[in-house]
Amino acid sequence: MKRMKNKVTHFKWSWGLLLIFCLMIVPMFLQARELREYEVRTAVETWVRHVAPEARPDAIIEWLEPFEINGETGAYIAHLDGSGFCLCGDNEMVLPIYWYSPYGRYDPNIPDFEYILGEIASLKMKLNGLKDEDYGKFQQLQPVFQERAELWEDLLKGHIPTRRQLRNRAKAKAAPDSMSLALTTIWDQNDPYYLQCPQLPTSGFNCKVGCVATAMAQIMNYWKWPASGNGSELWFYEYRWRSNWDQEPLAVNPGLNISGWWVGRLDYDTTAAVLKMNGYWDHSFYLAAIGKSDSTGYRQALDALWSRMDEDTTWLPVNYGATTYRWDLMADSAAAFSPDGRDAVATLCYHAGVSCHMNYHVFVSTSNEGEMVNALKDHFFYDPDATTCGVDMNTMTEEIQWLRAFAAGGSDTAGRGSHTWTYFGYDTSTDPDRSFRMNMGWAGSGDGWFTYDTVATNGLVFEVTDNTKQIAPTLVRFVGAASPGDGSPNDPYRDVEEAIVEAPDNSTLIFKAGSNNAFAAATLTINRPLTLTGRDVTISKSGSRGPSRNYDVEKVDRQTQDVLKEEVRRFDEP
Template structure:
């Protein structure tokens, strides 16, 4: 009952075309005659109709299913020639076809928007006067591009030659290059490019372009070509080289991500240019973004469907749903196309669309409006909206977020140094983000966040706070900025739970750092621990215990390790330990809201393991066992390894101190025997797996980190399908000392030439904290187990474990000037013997 016959589709086409011509062209419609029906290759029924005007002045494409939006595309330029459809248009039409195929299978009804559109254009008394156009005129921005360039003859004159295929004896210039070039011609920019680039094509050899020494003669680039034009051909070829075009006689292709980088790096377009995907947007926000770009006079490089990387230009719109596409095919098929997904719910067939937004010359990028910046006052909430903001910044330095919505800029002046915290409350639950900038420039971003942006160690002065919308979102917000003052300010950092898996009632350890980032000493106070299902503290969270925190001087910190016991009867799953410093509000602070942090751990699912007969392993004592003689075949699947169907033996051990355990394990069996480390008596609490993988080896030496006071389990198990792996083995554990003994290793040469990649250094990853030093000075933010040294110096790592701090031995890294080219000279004439 949803099929649309030809006569009904023709009525829709006539009424729609009449409305659009009278409204946008201010003239009466030409007579429209049915020209062709395209059939779905998988079905005998039509999915859409193509109607051409009898005067070759346009076309209308109408869906053949009432659950799809009625008009899919239209044009006022020329007829639709189905005999020579370019790949870009072909892919677009196939996607319409696929969507309507999907619609036929759906049992849902048409949306209200779709039903109203069909009713409107099926009115037998349809007249423009009776529409709502007079009351609410349709939006209209005519196509921005004047060019109707192509990929073929004349345009591809400098592309590699080919004997067959292609056009005019050359391979196709490529749709990516054509789409880039048409945008550049719109701006008549650049005069010259930046740098040079070359690459080697697998068939056509080296392709190169010298952008910086080329003058692009825009004045000699007409809107279309009917004869050879070296300036246009040069531009098209340079665009192709810049993206490493995969030239081919059957069609040349490149990636859209490369097009974005080339426009910035070789043609000096704004780094604010963003390749953004429709996948991340709502239908309305995507259309709003496209309209905003076109309203700002910025034609877009646009990519569509399929695996071929099809690219074209979006440069105009009519109404809210139809956007003008210039297909880069000599003007053919240019028209207005419906960009929304046709299928109500389910898979969105339009998600693979993407666009380059903010695409304009580097010297035309608009700065953020500092003059109109809203002045804020410390700790005083401000309510605003981005709906009436500007849309100038898409990308901020230090983040890859696509801030394609409107932004609002504010400024604040602080009198003290310290932490600046900008907090936004997104009242309409829109996707708004907050940024702290040094200046009114997106490239001076100092801190950012989706609800809170934190800038530590800020000097007194003026800063700019920007609220921006990700993925074209906009809406109301409340913004509050907390400034440093003369009070204390406590925070908790580097919180960690060990081990990763903890069962209800089991001991575990927390490591954390209490910092006073304020400008006054913080007196003694109480820190409380809770277990929570999420990262925020609420009345439903379970209190564990508390600990006394001693005075912390201004700008100082203190590291704390605490043994805790998890409450009983907690449900399995991911949990969080909530750390709440100054829980009784005893300290007069700048920002009490930042007294919280969390660290995650996992309560494993209930297991089958029984450890009542587990064999205890003592420090530095060798144990010999035999899984064939003394093992049990109860556990086959562990959280870190499945299918261990052999007999297993369970060992247990508990160390006094936290640190690295050194294990020696030996077996000489035919198959592979595995050693599984569990942090609880539960096969679902597996934290590591070890094995002797080479048949030539019989001994394994391995280090792993454990938490003091926690009972761990070593399970010896194997797989019957991997050869005979049941039998004799031996294992010895060397427990950690109270003080750590870190050892660093160089992962590459430490003697480098200037310009080489840095020297990678690393230590055992299990320690709870690390601090790398160069020439005795701590390196900021170098707090991981690995570090890349990019300068000459003596490097070492400092580890804090069990309240004991110890340094590793140092490794000297040296960077030296590269040697000059060697030369040889003959002291006398040279002769050669035959």
């Protein structure tokens, strides 16, 4: 009996040790959990105080608002005390913060925020189901999930996530850890920007500028280019109208709320049981009217009335070559424009819209982001290397390092809406999920930092679908490549020696941020007008032990040529 007891005891211990061992090797992500509301609050406050770009050391969450789908919390909106907000995850497999606006206010009327919250929730659901749907991918992402669990753990303890930072610091980088370009405008699509956009007849309503044109206009203002345009364009605005009431039978009252701009356009006669339509409409009015009732009968009656309206067109001719763009009158915000400035910015935004073949409407104007490429090249003397491409974190970072603001476009995975906006900064402190600084084209509302989720962009779900990059005036040239080039964004000059020989007079030469640019000649002389600029850039003689010249961003003017002459003479000294 004693021997049997020992065997049983040994058997129990063996299974116990095996169970402990199995539990120890279970990957962290298999145990990923939902964070409770107070945990999300603690983690987000730590992140905003100590980790975020434009950190706020005294930040307090005034209100943590759950975002629900089908009655379940999928993400959170953290409203910061005073101003600012974050769009947050609530599971160890997703990031704590996806969107951080240091000084804006969350606006529930901006659908794009809801789309992003929906994307966070969808990503969480996708990752939760990944084990059964794609186990290979599930295993591949194990290190990422473990790191994210550590990140949440550090933030919950109120600690700066040092484990993550130490891993990132091990990757040496010459370029700045963080930089933002001098894109200071906070424009939108309303007054004064839309004042030259087409107007729906008799209504007094101007069409919206359109997000593509707003992003394009702000990038053009960043470059202050061109002085005048090139060529001409003839575009159009389509609408429908009738001068008296038309009606369609509708037995069931759809319960319409008729006020504001709907007065005199749409009505329901309860006595006659008919839906009535009158006045001037464009397609955005029609789409808005659809949303006023979910009744099938109402939709059928509305469609019948819409189909019977007369169609008409306003033609929109633009002569770019005869236009002078007054960059000196452009202000950063609507309230700061002079009367002449209001006209100047309205001209710019309208011309950008026509060049992008904008589908003009009163409530929303739309275009394809790719239209921006040909518009800049054909009418505004921008380099033909501008292109629309897929999303890549390193490419996005390099665009900023080359001092090129760029546009991004995206839509939610449900296909409910899309938007185009501008990127003008990055910050590596949140790596491997880098932060990018954005101007959303909403008059500053919601501008801030978006965290690039490396998991979401690995073929799962993500809102951003493309970037329009390499946007630069033709008189701007770029320096720093492995082989000779023409100085264009896609083919930079090899070095400063090639650049000062080949670049046109009055060119701006841009060196990539953090680059070391050596010249081999005994002396380097610039004897014609050129502007050299870059961030944390060094220009020095090859092998020289003497001092080098370090250029900070954006402020090196044409007098640099004389400074360089003096500098290279010092390089020649023993």
